[in-house]
Amino acid sequence: xxxxxxxxxxxxxxxxxxxxFYAKALGLEEVKRGDRENFTIVFLSDGSGGFFLELxxxxxxxxPYNLGDNESHIAFEALDFDAxxxxxxxxxxxCFENRDMGIYFIEDPDGYWLEIIPPRRG
Numbered sequence: 001x002x003x004x005x006x007x008x009x010x011x012x013x014x015x016x017x018x019x020x021f022y023a024k025a026l027g028l029e030e031v032k033r034g035d036r037e038n039f040t041i042v043f044l045s046d047g048s049g050g051f052f053l054e055l056x057x058x059x060x061x062x063x064p065y066n067l068g069d070n071e072s073h074i075a076f077e078a079l080d081f082d083a084x085x086x087x088x089x090x091x092x093x094x095c096f097e098n099r100d101m102g103i104y105f106i107e108d109p110d111g112y113w114l115e116i117i118p119p120r121r122g
Contacts, residue, residue: 081118
């Protein structure tokens with residue numbers, strides 16, 4: 001059996017705050033929204049193909065999600081790594097840097113860590 005990646009989901013506390021963050025920090029655009037009685041789902045895309053980041057707002061959720069040790073993360077390739085780093089510094093969302101590996105992480109409004117890597121070489 002072969003499978004194809006479709007989307008990755010994270011739950012958020014404020015859908016508008018999160019979509020604004022992902023648009024500014026990573027250039028992701030909303031491509032689809034589903035609003036139901038108990039939840040709202042927004043699909044974000046970088047425009048490159050068939051993989052989406054799905055943000056889910058559970059409308060009755062009142063307390064922030066427990067992310068544990070936050071060992072899980074989503075990685076993004078920054079096509080202009082230096083410009084991305086400057087933007088993320090200005091936004092104040094860099095939460096960890098590994099200069100030896102040439103990567104860093106940003107934290108979204110709900111505490112999820114997002115890995116930022118430079119363009120692939122070779």
